[in-house]
Amino acid sequence: MSVAVEMKAIKKSFGANYVLKGVNFTLEKGSIHALLGENGAGKSTLMNILGNVVLKDEGSIIIDGKEIDQLRDQKVITGKIGFIHQELSLVNDLNIFENLYLGSELKKGFLLDKKTMESKSKEVLTRMGVNIHPNTLVGELNPSYKQVTEIARALLKEAQVIIMDEPTASLTDVEIEGIFKVIQTLKEQGIAIIFISHKLNEVIQICDSYTILRDGDVVATGKVGPEITERDLSTHMVGREVSSDDIYSERELGETVLEIKNLSREREYKNINMYLRKGEILGVTGLLGDGRTELFASVYGANAPYEGEIVVNGQAVKMNNTNTAKKNKIGYVPKNRKENGIVPDLSIKENLVLPIMKDISSFGLISPQKQNSLTAQYVKKLNIKVSDTKNKITSLSGGNQQKVVLSKALCIDPKVLILDNPTQGVDVGAKMEIYRQIISLAEQGYSFIVLSNEVPELQKTCDRVYVMFNGEVRHELLHDEMDEETIMLIATGGSIAE
Amino acid sequence: MNSIKSINFKNFNYRQWLMENSALVTLVALVIIAILIQGDTFLNTRNIVNILLNNAIIGIIAIGMTMIIIIGGIDLSVGSLTAACGLVALWVMNTTGNIFLGFMAAIAVGVVVGGINGTLASRFRIPDFIVTLGMMRIIRSLSLHYARGGGIMIDRSPELGVGGFLAFSGTRIFGGYLPLPVIYWLALAVLMTIVCNRTALGRHMYAVGSNERAANLSAVNVKRVKTYIYMIAGALVGVAALVEASRIGSMNSASSGTFYELEAIAAVIIGGTAISGGRGRIWGTVFGTLIIGVINNLMNLMQLPSFLVGAIQGTILILAVLLQQLASKKEKQF
Numbered sequence: 001m002s003v004a005v006e007m008k009a010i011k012k013s014f015g016a017n018y019v020l021k022g023v024n025f026t027l028e029k030g031s032i033h034a035l036l037g038e039n040g041a042g043k044s045t046l047m048n049i050l051g052n053v054v055l056k057d058e059g060s061i062i063i064d065g066k067e068i069d070q071l072r073d074q075k076v077i078t079g080k081i082g083f084i085h086q087e088l089s090l091v092n093d094l095n096i097f098e099n100l101y102l103g104s105e106l107k108k109g110f111l112l113d114k115k116t117m118e119s120k121s122k123e124v125l126t127r128m129g130v131n132i133h134p135n136t137l138v139g140e141l142n143p144s145y146k147q148v149t150e151i152a153r154a155l156l157k158e159a160q161v162i163i164m165d166e167p168t169a170s171l172t173d174v175e176i177e178g179i180f181k182v183i184q185t186l187k188e189q190g191i192a193i194i195f196i197s198h199k200l201n202e203v204i205q206i207c208d209s210y211t212i213l214r215d216g217d218v219v220a221t222g223k224v225g226p227e228i229t230e231r232d233l234s235t236h237m238v239g240r241e242v243s244s245d246d247i248y249s250e251r252e253l254g255e256t257v258l259e260i261k262n263l264s265r266e267r268e269y270k271n272i273n274m275y276l277r278k279g280e281i282l283g284v285t286g287l288l289g290d291g292r293t294e295l296f297a298s299v300y301g302a303n304a305p306y307e308g309e310i311v312v313n314g315q316a317v318k319m320n321n322t323n324t325a326k327k328n329k330i331g332y333v334p335k336n337r338k339e340n341g342i343v344p345d346l347s348i349k350e351n352l353v354l355p356i357m358k359d360i361s362s363f364g365l366i367s368p369q370k371q372n373s374l375t376a377q378y379v380k381k382l383n384i385k386v387s388d389t390k391n392k393i394t395s396l397s398g399g400n401q402q403k404v405v406l407s408k409a410l411c412i413d414p415k416v417l418i419l420d421n422p423t424q425g426v427d428v429g430a431k432m433e434i435y436r437q438i439i440s441l442a443e444q445g446y447s448f449i450v451l452s453n454e455v456p457e458l459q460k461t462c463d464r465v466y467v468m469f470n471g472e473v474r475h476e477l478l479h480d481e482m483d484e485e486t487i488m489l490i491a492t493g494g495s496i497a498e
Numbered sequence: 499m500n501s502i503k504s505i506n507f508k509n510f511n512y513r514q515w516l517m518e519n520s521a522l523v524t525l526v527a528l529v530i531i532a533i534l535i536q537g538d539t540f541l542n543t544r545n546i547v548n549i550l551l552n553n554a555i556i557g558i559i560a561i562g563m564t565m566i567i568i569i570g571g572i573d574l575s576v577g578s579l580t581a582a583c584g585l586v587a588l589w590v591m592n593t594t595g596n597i598f599l600g601f602m603a604a605i606a607v608g609v610v611v612g613g614i615n616g617t618l619a620s621r622f623r624i625p626d627f628i629v630t631l632g633m634m635r636i637i638r639s640l641s642l643h644y645a646r647g648g649g650i651m652i653d654r655s656p657e658l659g660v661g662g663f664l665a666f667s668g669t670r671i672f673g674g675y676l677p678l679p680v681i682y683w684l685a686l687a688v689l690m691t692i693v694c695n696r697t698a699l700g701r702h703m704y705a706v707g708s709n710e711r712a713a714n715l716s717a718v719n720v721k722r723v724k725t726y727i728y729m730i731a732g733a734l735v736g737v738a739a740l741v742e743a744s745r746i747g748s749m750n751s752a753s754s755g756t757f758y759e760l761e762a763i764a765a766v767i768i769g770g771t772a773i774s775g776g777r778g779r780i781w782g783t784v785f786g787t788l789i790i791g792v793i794n795n796l797m798n799l800m801q802l803p804s805f806l807v808g809a810i811q812g813t814i815l816i817l818a819v820l821l822q823q824l825a826s827k828k829e830k831q832f
Contacts, residue, residue: 300715302714302715321719321721322714322715322716322717322718322719323717323718323719325717326717332715334712334715339709339711339712340711340712340715341712341715342709342712343704343705343708343709343712343713343716343776344708344709344776345704345707345708345709345776345777346701346704346705346708350701350704350705354701354702354705354713354716354718355716355717355718357698357701357702358698361697361698364697364698365692365696365697366696366697366698366701408716412717
């Protein structure tokens with residue numbers, strides 16, 4: 001097979017921070033190549049260099065046998081490399097073909113040539129093996145078709161290489177299958193695909209080869225064959241053996257601390273009944289659109305009004321705003337850290353103490369000592385890797401940002417902690433660390449509600465799981481009853497025989 | 499510790515420092531240019547005091563405007579509100595003969611109108627621009643109606659005894675050099691800097707302006723914070739109105755306060771506060787106000803046609819934002 005992209009001895013540093021220390025990366029035509037590594041290993045930087053978002057310091061890039069100059073050959077690169085970001089860049093109020101041709105519209109005289117654009121779009125979609133009409137409004141598409149649209153846009157520009165940054169992170173299993181089919185089709189047409197993912201089972205399922213980065217170096221690269229296991233890959237990623245041991249152990253559970261009675265909110269969830277005991281780790285799972293995120297946003301007071309009752313420690317509480325939840329000792333770690341979790345213009349410590357600013361003030365002034373000591377306490381407790389807590393929070397890697405967001409929820413001294421997708425975009429090593437933290441906190445008497453669509457995550461941590469479908473609780477499973485097939489079956493609307 | 503400090507020093511980010519202090523740097527450069535062109539005519543106590551005094555009123559209003567813009571809002575009603583607060587204050591003083599009541603009335607009107615603006619913008623989700631545009635028209639119209647299109651003068655008759663109000667702005671301290679309004683302005687800037695940097699409300703203000711969703715999910719009562727900030731800004735307008743009423747001895751329902759909102763917004767933006775919210779500092783605005791003040795003064799001294807003042811101011815405003823944009827674009831690439 002011939003080579004699509006070759007990157008040789010790529011170096012890059014940001015200030016004193018060496019992110020890439022001479023990385024070699026070879027991508028063959030018609031192959032799916034997994035790019036793996038923990039957060040902060042240098043994956044994004046490498047791909048940003050290939051996609052010409054970031055300039056390299058040293059090294060060479062060869063595309064299609066020609067050495068590329070990042071400044072001179074910008075057009076060549078943007079044409080040949082299609083970068084599909086995690087945050088899609090589509091306009092919801094335009095339809096598919098309008099999105100595909102956005103910025104490079106075909107014209108007949110002064111007017112748009114809609115017919116040609118539509119038929120050419122249809123061609124590309126067919127080529128990908130997807131059967132949707134190019135006239136469909138993008139806002140009406142489900143997440144996987146939005147990704148398909150994004151890929152189609154790259155193909156329309158005759159891209160030879162498609163970079164996919166965690167394409168399956170927000171997709172359901174059915175949608176993932178669909179995307180994989182599209183990727184396979186493209187591969188057969190000679191297109192090279194770089195697949196960035198934290199889900200190692202997917203890597204083994206569809207990738208042909210892999211490259212693993214750690215701390216800016218390539219630590220392993222090769223073909224994905226039957227002899228390669230998930231454990232091999234994760235060992236390389238973290239540089240040590242990851243124990244996938246069963247870290248779950250049964251705990252003594254206390255009285256009921258939180259009860260949800262007949263909770264409903266129009267078009268989001270209906271007639272929800274749940275309870276949570278002291279020291280319990282409760283999982284809530286389902287597919288995208290099951291209503292769990294909206295439900296627990298309501299429990300946290302961020303999604304009012306609702307019908308029904310939320311009972312905290314035996315007392316019905318009206319959760320009108322997030323401050324009420326805080327007063328009732330309910331903490332919350334939202335999903336989508338960037339949109340909901342961090343305040344980009346504030347420093348690390350200012351983010352961390354945000355919910356308790358009033359409590360660490362005396363005579364109206366925030367006490368710097370209390371702020372510093374609290375921050376130091378959580379940096380140590382959660383092992384946050386940080387050089388100076390005065391820096392902007394955006395200077396941290398994703399995993400460490402997530403730990404700050406978790407600290408922020410912990411610092412209100414909650415009795416109940418709601419974690420929505422707590423390990424989103426967090427690498428394998430850090431995931432286990434977060435699970436251990438959750439379990440040890442539960443042993444200290446904290447109660448948890450973990451919203452997740454990753455069954456292994458639930459198996460490792462939860463005492464009990466509610467499975468939701470279409471805004472309703474479909475089933476309640478105890479720890480021993482949780483297996484992937486059962487949960488999938490219920491979450492897709494099926495029922496299990498009693 | 500020591501080694502960390504020295505590394506930080508070596509990596510001192512000049513560009514970032516310049517970006518954060520662009521208003522101060524511009525002001526210093528401008529003053530140097532002014533001295534070079536005009537020499538003693540510019541650089542004498544009288545002239546400098548004049549610049550400070552002439553900009554104190556806009557300066558005080560711009561402090562509140564800074565906080566509103568940091569929280570992601572904008573307030574177009576401050577100009578009309580200045581007139582309204584001044585009229586109410588003078589009316590109260592003239593009818594009750596009590597200066598203190600007049601003060602309270604002006605500040606109360608400012609706080610109440612600010613509270614209405616803030617509540618409508620936060621609780622009822624009407625865009626700040628629309629709420630305050632409407633409020634600007636409402637207040638101006640009510641003022642005109644009440645004063646029959648004219649103004650109110652302070653009653654100087656000794657029997658009433660409110661003539662002393664003129665001393666509020668008229669007094670000069672430090673051997674008759676420094677007028678009190680300048681002191682009010684700088685003192686309020688210090689006070690509001692403390693509020694911004696050291697209180698929970700100030701921190702919440704930055705958080706809401708930077709990422710409202712995250713702030714809300716961090717148990718920050720976003721609506722209340724917004725309303726409070728508008729109320730503080732309203733109170734500052736009340737103070738500014740008192741300074742103006744005392745300086746002139748009267749207030750006019752048609753002409754007082756016109757375009758103050760635009761001048762205040764310009765000062766805030768030139769001072770380096772991001773129009774998108776989340777970033778900005780009170781002192782930047784003080785410098786921004788002075789930049790406009792020095793330019794006006796310079797044009798005056800050079801006897802340039804006064805009709806061109808607006809053109810120069812507009813150019814500087816656009817340049818300031820242009821520079822901010824260029825700087826933030828560069829920042830993103832790294």
